[in-house]
Amino acid sequence: MAMSSKPRVVIIGAGFGGLTAAREVARLPVQVTLLDRRNHHTFQPLLYQVATAGLSPGEIAAPIRWILKSQSNIEVLLEEVVDFDLQEKKVITREQSFEFDYLIIASGATHAYFGHEEWEPLAPGLKTIEDALEIRRRVLLAFELAERQAAQSDTEPALQFVVVGAGPTGVELAGTLAEIARHAMTHQFRKIQPQQTRILLLEGGPRVLPAYSEELSRKAEQQLNRLGVEVRTSQIVTGVEPGAVRVGTQKISASVILWAAGVAASPLGGKLHVPMDRAGRVFVRPDLSLQSHPNIFVIGDLAALNGDNGAPLPGVAQVAIQQGKFAAQTIGRDLAGQPRKNFHYHDKGSLATIGRAAAVAQIGRFELSGYFAWLAWLFIHILFLIGFRNRIVVMINWAWAYLTYERGARLITGSNDLPGWNSAQRQPSQQDAKEISIRRRA
Amino acid sequence: MAMSSKPRVVIIGAGFGGLTAAREVARLPVQVTLLDRRNHHTFQPLLYQVATAGLSPGEIAAPIRWILKSQSNIEVLLEEVVDFDLQEKKVITREQSFEFDYLIIASGATHAYFGHEEWEPLAPGLKTIEDALEIRRRVLLAFELAERQAAQSDTEPALQFVVVGAGPTGVELAGTLAEIARHAMTHQFRKIQPQQTRILLLEGGPRVLPAYSEELSRKAEQQLNRLGVEVRTSQIVTGVEPGAVRVGTQKISASVILWAAGVAASPLGGKLHVPMDRAGRVFVRPDLSLQSHPNIFVIGDLAALNGDNGAPLPGVAQVAIQQGKFAAQTIGRDLAGQPRKNFHYHDKGSLATIGRAAAVAQIGRFELSGYFAWLAWLFIHILFLIGFRNRIVVMINWAWAYLTYERGARLITGSNDLPGWNSAQRQPSQQDAKEISIRRRA
Numbered sequence: 001m002a003m004s005s006k007p008r009v010v011i012i013g014a015g016f017g018g019l020t021a022a023r024e025v026a027r028l029p030v031q032v033t034l035l036d037r038r039n040h041h042t043f044q045p046l047l048y049q050v051a052t053a054g055l056s057p058g059e060i061a062a063p064i065r066w067i068l069k070s071q072s073n074i075e076v077l078l079e080e081v082v083d084f085d086l087q088e089k090k091v092i093t094r095e096q097s098f099e100f101d102y103l104i105i106a107s108g109a110t111h112a113y114f115g116h117e118e119w120e121p122l123a124p125g126l127k128t129i130e131d132a133l134e135i136r137r138r139v140l141l142a143f144e145l146a147e148r149q150a151a152q153s154d155t156e157p158a159l160q161f162v163v164v165g166a167g168p169t170g171v172e173l174a175g176t177l178a179e180i181a182r183h184a185m186t187h188q189f190r191k192i193q194p195q196q197t198r199i200l201l202l203e204g205g206p207r208v209l210p211a212y213s214e215e216l217s218r219k220a221e222q223q224l225n226r227l228g229v230e231v232r233t234s235q236i237v238t239g240v241e242p243g244a245v246r247v248g249t250q251k252i253s254a255s256v257i258l259w260a261a262g263v264a265a266s267p268l269g270g271k272l273h274v275p276m277d278r279a280g281r282v283f284v285r286p287d288l289s290l291q292s293h294p295n296i297f298v299i300g301d302l303a304a305l306n307g308d309n310g311a312p313l314p315g316v317a318q319v320a321i322q323q324g325k326f327a328a329q330t331i332g333r334d335l336a337g338q339p340r341k342n343f344h345y346h347d348k349g350s351l352a353t354i355g356r357a358a359a360v361a362q363i364g365r366f367e368l369s370g371y372f373a374w375l376a377w378l379f380i381h382i383l384f385l386i387g388f389r390n391r392i393v394v395m396i397n398w399a400w401a402y403l404t405y406e407r408g409a410r411l412i413t414g415s416n417d418l419p420g421w422n423s424a425q426r427q428p429s430q431q432d433a434k435e436i437s438i439r440r441r442a
Numbered sequence: 443m444a445m446s447s448k449p450r451v452v453i454i455g456a457g458f459g460g461l462t463a464a465r466e467v468a469r470l471p472v473q474v475t476l477l478d479r480r481n482h483h484t485f486q487p488l489l490y491q492v493a494t495a496g497l498s499p500g501e502i503a504a505p506i507r508w509i510l511k512s513q514s515n516i517e518v519l520l521e522e523v524v525d526f527d528l529q530e531k532k533v534i535t536r537e538q539s540f541e542f543d544y545l546i547i548a549s550g551a552t553h554a555y556f557g558h559e560e561w562e563p564l565a566p567g568l569k570t571i572e573d574a575l576e577i578r579r580r581v582l583l584a585f586e587l588a589e590r591q592a593a594q595s596d597t598e599p600a601l602q603f604v605v606v607g608a609g610p611t612g613v614e615l616a617g618t619l620a621e622i623a624r625h626a627m628t629h630q631f632r633k634i635q636p637q638q639t640r641i642l643l644l645e646g647g648p649r650v651l652p653a654y655s656e657e658l659s660r661k662a663e664q665q666l667n668r669l670g671v672e673v674r675t676s677q678i679v680t681g682v683e684p685g686a687v688r689v690g691t692q693k694i695s696a697s698v699i700l701w702a703a704g705v706a707a708s709p710l711g712g713k714l715h716v717p718m719d720r721a722g723r724v725f726v727r728p729d730l731s732l733q734s735h736p737n738i739f740v741i742g743d744l745a746a747l748n749g750d751n752g753a754p755l756p757g758v759a760q761v762a763i764q765q766g767k768f769a770a771q772t773i774g775r776d777l778a779g780q781p782r783k784n785f786h787y788h789d790k791g792s793l794a795t796i797g798r799a800a801a802v803a804q805i806g807r808f809e810l811s812g813y814f815a816w817l818a819w820l821f822i823h824i825l826f827l828i829g830f831r832n833r834i835v836v837m838i839n840w841a842w843a844y845l846t847y848e849r850g851a852r853l854i855t856g857s858n859d860l861p862g863w864n865s866a867q868r869q870p871s872q873q874d875a876k877e878i879s880i881r882r883r884a
Contacts, residue, residue, distance in 0.1 A: 412481040
């Protein structure tokens, strides 16, 4: 094809950064190849709603090739990148390799367990649709298994959900879990009382939402308490085992453990063999390119760059979006023979939701909390949801949930086993079954 | 509790039959325990819409305890029944056992592979939400892998979907797949042409929809052809292998194989040690109870009973619903000291959808096909969808899909592997990667 004589731009990852870069760079006379190991873009700010059964996966995720269908110079391929050949200017995937003139790496971040990867199966984190469905399964299953156990023994097992890490994800998970236990589940169980469920939010640092002001942290904690969340700060988790979390010498029992304590940059950064920070983020020049390879850009959660105030840029969607746009524009400047510029982050403010009618917002020096912060959060998130159809369906689901306190996507799919759940009561009934079959044969 | 002195009714399965029985019997002064190994009721007539990415699982399934929340004498438990102790009047689950005064068994049916269970991983059937998600994954993945292969070799692989069995499920799957390939996927791929996809519908008997009149079968086949489905009747599948189906000596290549060729009754019937028919369905008396145990009822797909015309009752929702209601009423008659009656099925008619604006309907002697049959199908299915919220969301999704030809739930979750997909092209790139790492070390 004639297209192949145009500069080839390869983009890795279709999160906020990669998707923005693809849209922006496709306006240039280039041929774009966007590689992602999933077929869909996930609207990560609403993932916690899938994890807590408020929304269905299809409502917060859309196929990448559908989003980009009208840009005919973008090719979208389901490929998992495993390595690079920087000398030959090639990206290597599991199946093949792709030559590039420009490369934009936007492969994002994953959970970090501080070197305790063995904790992951016991305490899942929330980064993908699969993660969200696994968390949903565990949360819903805990109520079902408690009801079953209560029917067996006529004693109500104590349900306790532990969320580790009080950043934005931990706060919204804890707040929403409290809401579910207090409201959505009531009157539907005959033996247990879901509203007795304890929700613990453990934070290693001195306060919740450490990226916000102390005043907003305090307000967020108040709102969490009002929703029924028990916040414990300065609690460093030292162990995770089936059914329990350890903090120092203390053992906290947990029906379900959720991990929101740390992120690490995508392991792809390490394949570049360039300097990285402790979290595995790649140091980039002020124009977001690599020191050694000006035609390779690293953006979003994988990039390590300080803002104009000297502090590292946060791992939020706004940074990724602005960097994606900037990297694309820099390619445009190169092609036009213009000098490159330096990236500057424009902080439009931060919003964190806590639960029903509870949120905090920081916009410049302006601070907001409670109902109006929540309304602002709702409005902005529905506005930016990709896909018109999704927006309507999400609005209906939320209006319904708000009016009725109900969660529409309370499905358990997959296994009915829960790690750490006491299944000692399982033996007797199996013995029963054996006795019966013996009796039958006799 | 005082409740336990009331007659205990245990119901197994929360499909159409079990759910209806539970609602009806709960009006009596009894204590009801409803056991299901899933936490949700699935609206099976719309499962094919989940399998073909039109609807999300949460839109056609609802938690059983949510559906029954207002009936306080119903206890819902997530339990898998594994055996019975009929002497002791006990139902045995994996975890415990339940004593009953009355038992209603409504555990339904599953796929049948005519003794070739090894075909199941290669040709999944459609009975559960998990099945639907697996079919969706395979169908969407086939297009993605074809595009990837075309990008590698610049030759377009021939996509061919084979649906085995032309009963209602096979017909609606084939029709909807054709619709997706012809419309929903177009303009979103750069290398392949999804509208070139061949959809084959293989039927062992002489005509599609054998339960309908010959005239309607003919019309259904015409509508299938118009949608782009190639119908082949009198084709007995003799083998299923990765990437191909065998019919006699002929080998038909298949990117995805879907199984809609047969159902077998739930294996639970065999645990009763009473007479069964060839499909594993339990012979019941005209009042739906067991000959040996008048306090045990078997209803729905698990029951073998002839209708007033002497023919076996079909495995459809209407039969299960009417039998569920009848079994509950019979318990009421027993408790009131009244004599039992015999069950009579009232055939309200049959509807089968084929695809966009295509369906057939048989209501007594009245036959209908095409657009108006499809409208009737749409109306009835939205009307009976459980849960008000779901109905609105499903209507919006359908209106959207109808106007735009788009499918809203096109997510691939889980593995990116497809059985039988030629992965010979995989080796070269792995060699590349090896060469590079050797070069790097050098």
